[in-house]
Amino acid sequence: MSNAAAKPKVGFIGLGIMGQPMALNLLKAGFELTVYNRTAEKARPVVEAGAVQVSSPKEVAQNSDIIITIVTGPDDVKEVILGPNGVAEGARPGSIVVDMSTISPKVAREVHAALAEKGIGMLDAPVSGGDTGAKAGTLSIMVGGDAELVEKCRGVFEAMGKKITHVGGPGMGQLTKLVNQVLVALNLMATCEALTFAAKAGADLEKVLEAVSGGAAGSWQLSNLGPKMVEGDYRPGFMVKLLQKDLKLALEESDFLHVPLLGTSLVHQLLRKAEDAGWGDEGTQALVKVLEELASTRVAK
Ligand code: NAP
Numbered sequence: 512m513s514n515a516a517a518k519p520k521v522g523f524i525g526l527g528i529m530g531q532p533m534a535l536n537l538l539k540a541g542f543e544l545t546v547y548n549r550t551a552e553k554a555r556p557v558v559e560a561g562a563v564q565v566s567s568p569k570e571v572a573q574n575s576d577i578i579i580t581i582v583t584g585p586d587d588v589k590e591v592i593l594g595p596n597g598v599a600e601g602a603r604p605g606s607i608v609v610d611m612s613t614i615s616p617k618v619a620r621e622v623h624a625a626l627a628e629k630g631i632g633m634l635d636a637p638v639s640g641g642d643t644g645a646k647a648g649t650l651s652i653m654v655g656g657d658a659e660l661v662e663k664c665r666g667v668f669e670a671m672g673k674k675i676t677h678v679g680g681p682g683m684g685q686l687t688k689l690v691n692q693v694l695v696a697l698n699l700m701a702t703c704e705a706l707t708f709a710a711k712a713g714a715d716l717e718k719v720l721e722a723v724s725g726g727a728a729g730s731w732q733l734s735n736l737g738p739k740m741v742e743g744d745y746r747p748g749f750m751v752k753l754l755q756k757d758l759k760l761a762l763e764e765s766d767f768l769h770v771p772l773l774g775t776s777l778v779h780q781l782l783r784k785a786e787d788a789g790w791g792d793e794g795t796q797a798l799v800k801v802l803e804e805l806a807s808t809r810v811a812k
Contacts, residue, residue: 518541518542518543518666519542519575519576519577519663519666519667520542520543520575520576520577521537521542521543521544521545521575521576521577521578521579521667522544522545522546522547522571522572522575522577522578522579522598523537523545523547523557523562523571523578523579523581524546524547524548524571524579524580524581524582524598525580525581525582525591525612526548526553526554526557527553527581527582527583528642528645528747528749528750529581529611529638529642529645530548530581531553531556531557532642532645532646533579533581533611533638533645533650533671534546534557534562535556535560536645536670536671537667537670537671538557538560538561538562539648539670540666540669540670542667542670544562544563545562545564545570545571545574545575546558546562546563546564546565546571547564547566547567547568547570548564551566567596568580568591568592568596568598568601569596569597569598569600569601570601571598571601572599572600572601572602572603572606572608573601573602575602575606576607577606577607577609577663578598578602578606578607578608578609579609579667580598580608580609580610580611580612581610581612581638582612583612583753583756584613584614584756585614585615585618585760587612588610588612588614588618588622589618589621589622592608592610592622592625592626593625599625599626599629599631602629604629604630604631605630605631605632606631606632607631607633607634607660607663607664608622608626608631608632608633608634609633609634609636609664609667610622610634610635610636610637611638611652612637613637613685613688613689613692613753613756613757613760614635614637614685614760615685615760615763615764616635616655616682616683616686616689616764617682619635619655619681619682619684619685620681620682622635623635623656623681632656632657634654634655634656634657634660634661634664634684635654635655635656635681635682635683635684635685636652636654636656636664636668636684637652637684637685637687637688638650638651638652638653638672638688639688639695640672641731641735641748641749642748642749643735643748644672645671648672648673649672649673650671650672650673650674651672651674651676651691652668652671652672652674652675653676653678653684653687653688653691654668654675654676654677654678654684655677655678655680655681655682655683655684655685655686655687656681656684657680658677661677686764688757689757689760689761689764692754692757692758692760692761693761693772693774693775695732695795696754696758696774696775696778696779697774697775697778698730698732699732699736699754699778699795699796699798700774700777700778700781700798701728701730701732701733702730702732702733702736702737702799703740703796703798703799703801704802705723705728705733706737706740706741706799706810707799707802707803707805707806707808708806710803710806710808710809710810711806716741716810716812717741720738720741724737735748736794736795739794739796740796740799740810740811741810741811741812742812743811743812744794744796745793745794745796745797745800746793746794747793747794747795748794748795749795750791750792750793750794750795751782751785751786751790751791751792751793751794751795751797751798752786752791754782754795755779755783755791758775758778758779758782759779761775762775762776762779781798781801781802782795782798784801785797785798785800785801788800788801799811
C-alpha cells in the first residue's frame with residue numbers, strides 16, 4: 512500500500528453495466544481511481560467524475576495498490592489479468608487483485624496461484640444485487656482468499672456493497688456466487704411460471720404482484736423483475752447470455768461434484784430458446800416470453 516494512513520490507490524478494469532456504477536461509488540467515497548475499458552468511449556462518465564483513464568490493464572496495475580476487475584467470463588479474466596499487457600505485468604509485489612466477475616472456482620484458483628508466484632495477492636469477490644445494487648452501493652460481496660487481504664480491501668468493498676462476507680479460501684467466493692445463481696435461476700423461473708399462470712386465468716397482474724410480493728412467496732426476482740414482465744420491459748439489468756454463462760458454470764461444477772441440479776438444468780434449457788429467439792442481450796425477465804409461448808398467453812400488458 513502507498514501509505515498505511517492514506518486510502519489505497521484503486522484501479523478498475525471493466526466499466527460495463529456493473530463496473531461503471533461501482534467505479535462511480537468508489538470515486539464518491541474518495542478513492543483515487545485509474546480505469547481501463549476495452550471500449551474506451553464507455554469510460555467517459557467515470558472520467559468526468561474524476562477517474563484517470565489509461566490504455567491497458569498493465570497501466571492500471573502500475574498506478575494502483577488494489578486492482579479490481581469485473582469483466583465477462585473466465586477467459587476474459589485470464590486475458591486482462593494474465594495476458595499480454597495484463598495486470599500481472601504491471602502490478603507490484605504486495606498489491607492486491609480483486610476479481611469481481613462471475614467465473615468458475617477452478618479458474619479463480621488458477622489465477623490466485625499464478626499471481627501468488629509474483630508476490631501479488633488476490634481475492635475472488637463476485638457480487639450479487641444486480642445493476643440496482645451496483646448503483647445504490649448495496650451489493651452483496653462474497654469473498655474468497657486470505658483474511659488479511661480481505662481486511663486491507665474492506666474500505667473498498669464498503670464503498671460498493673452492504674453485505675461483505677468472507678466465505679473461505681481461494682475460489683470459495685466464486686463457489687458461493689454459483690450457489691447464488693442456482694437460487695436466482697429458480698426464483699426467476701418461479702416468478703415467470705406464476706405470472707404466466709395468473710395471466711392465463713385473466714387475473715389483474717399488478718394486483719397479483721401487490722398481493723403476493725410481501726408474503727412468504729416474495730423474492731428479489733419477483734419484486735424487481737415481476738413488474739418489468741408485466742410492463743413488457745426487457746431492457747437488461749442482467750443479460751440472458753450472462754445468466755447462461757453462470758448456469759453453465761454451475762452445471763459444470765455440479766457434474767464434477769456429482770450433484771443433480773434439476774431445476775437449474777431446466778432453466779438453462781428454457782433460456783436456450785430465449786437465446787435462439789434473439790433475446791440473449793435482453794434482461795433475464797425475457798424468460799417469461801418462453802413460458803408465454805408454451806402457455807399461449809401473454810403476461811406483458
Ligand atoms: P457487461 O455490461 O457486458 O460488461 C462487461 C465488461 O467487461 C465491459 O466493460 C467489457 O468491455 C469488459 N470485457 C469483457 N471481456 C473483456 C476482455 N476480454 N477484455 C477486456 N474487457 C472485457 O456485463 P455486466 O453485466 O457488467 O457483468 C460483468 C460481470 O459481472 C459478469 O461476470 C457478470 O456475470 C457479473 N454480474 C453481473 C450482474 C448484473 O446484474 N449485470 C450481477 C452480478 C454479477 P467492453 O465495454 O469493451 O465490451
